[in-house]
Amino acid sequence: MPEIKVAEPSLSLSFQLSHEGQDVALNESFIDEEGNNVKLVAFKFYMADIKLKAVDSEELISSMELFDAKPFDASISTPQWRDVYEFDVPEGVFNRLEFGIGVPADLNGVDPSTYSNNDPLSTYSNMYWSWASMYRFIILEAKIDTTGGENFDHDVIFHTGLDDLYRSGVERDIDLSFSIGEEQSLSLTVDWDNLFYHYDYINLKGESSTHTTDSQTEFELAERFTDNFVKAIRVKP
Numbered sequence: 001m002p003e004i005k006v007a008e009p010s011l012s013l014s015f016q017l018s019h020e021g022q023d024v025a026l027n028e029s030f031i032d033e034e035g036n037n038v039k040l041v042a043f044k045f046y047m048a049d050i051k052l053k054a055v056d057s058e059e060l061i062s063s064m065e066l067f068d069a070k071p072f073d074a075s076i077s078t079p080q081w082r083d084v085y086e087f088d089v090p091e092g093v094f095n096r097l098e099f100g101i102g103v104p105a106d107l108n109g110v111d112p113s114t115y116s117n118n119d120p121l122s123t124y125s126n127m128y129w130s131w132a133s134m135y136r137f138i139i140l141e142a143k144i145d146t147t148g149g150e151n152f153d154h155d156v157i158f159h160t161g162l163d164d165l166y167r168s169g170v171e172r173d174i175d176l177s178f179s180i181g182e183e184q185s186l187s188l189t190v191d192w193d194n195l196f197y198h199y200d201y202i203n204l205k206g207e208s209s210t211h212t213t214d215s216q217t218e219f220e221l222a223e224r225f226t227d228n229f230v231k232a233i234r235v236k237p
Contacts, residue, residue, distance in 0.1 A: 009091055009178035012185040013050070014084035015067045017043050017140075018236075019192045026069055029152075033193040036204060037145040039152050044068040044081070045138040045229075046103050046120065046127070049168070052089060052176070053096035061087040064107075066120035066127065079117050079124040093177045097186065101230055102137030102166040109133055129161060136161045138229060146205050157209040160222045165212070167230050174235060187236035194232040200224045 016023040017040065019030050029039045050062045068081040107121065112135075115122040127136045138160045143152035176184050196202045202224060212222040 008088040009180065009182045009184070010086055011052070011061065011089045011176070011178070012084060012086045012183065013188070014185070015047070015188045015190075016083055017069065017192060018189040023189070024069075024192065026071070030192075031148060033197055034204070035146075035148045037148050037150065037152070038156075038192065039143045040069070040141075041143060042070070042139055042141040044070070044127070045101065046135070048100040048102065048104055048166075049098070050087075051098040052094040052174075053098055053171075054092055054094050057092075058098070059090055059092075059094075061089055064103075064120050066125055079122065081120060081125065089178055091178050091180060095174060096171050097174045097235075098169060098171045100166060100168040101170060101226070102160070103135045104166055104168070105163040108135055108161075108163055108166070134161050134163075137165060138226065144204065144208075154205070154208065156204055157211075158222070158225050159211045160226050161212045162219070162222075165222060165226045167226060170230055170233065172233065172235050189234050189236045190229060190232045191234070195225075195228050199228045199231050202228070 018024055019032065024030065024040050026040050029037055032038050045067055047065050047067060048063065050065065052059045052061060065085055066081040067083050069083050072080055072082060112121055112123045112128045117124050129136055136159050138158065140158045142156040144154045144156055145151045146154050174186060176186065178184060196204060207221055210218040210221040212219055
């Protein structure tokens with residue numbers, strides 16, 4: 001008799017930048033809470049140690065993923081990363097999602113050439129700061145017009161890194177139940193206005209750029225941005 005294969009349950013996990021409840025696509029503009037006309041240029045970041053947790057157990061579903069808002073291009077042969085991934089999961093009921101934002105210290109200094117091309121930590125991810133021997137954890141780049149017009153002449157560039165900015169053990173409440181063959185989805189978002197204005201306020205007219213390591217001021221801005229990012233993460237209804 002042929003072996004009967006039973007389909008494992010699966011989880012589709014997506015992550016997007018949003019504004020007023022709508023996903024923000026690259027190069028599409030919107031007016032933010034402060035009247036800036038914003039056009040997103042790049043948004044990518046690492047999520048590490050992704051776990052589903054139950055009352056008395058937990059399941060690691062991925063040790064590292066790179067989420068990237070850039071649309072998949074079938075004409076490109078080099079590795080690409082996405083804003084949604086699918087994972088096999090065990091049967092059960094889970095009430096918490098746990099993860100880290102960034103790259104854990106034990107991986108942050110590893111030579112990216114040691115990874116296979118399709119690994120999120122490989123050189124193809126374009127997330128490695130070769131000059132600083134570490135990874136960028138979050139890349140957010142945008143063009144904005146601070147008058148609400150169409151000039152988009154003001155750059156917003158947030159590149160975070162350094163072991164001190166890795167955030168582990170981030171948790172969010174979920175309500176997911178998996179049985180054999182069942183497919184479930186979970187969407188996470190970070191709202192632009194929450195990210196910059198609703199926690200530790202960032203004035204994008206004067207605090208619009210950081211590469212983390214150039215100065216203490218830039219590090220402090222990267223730290224505020226990182227903490228705002230973590231606080232702003234929501235499970236999308």
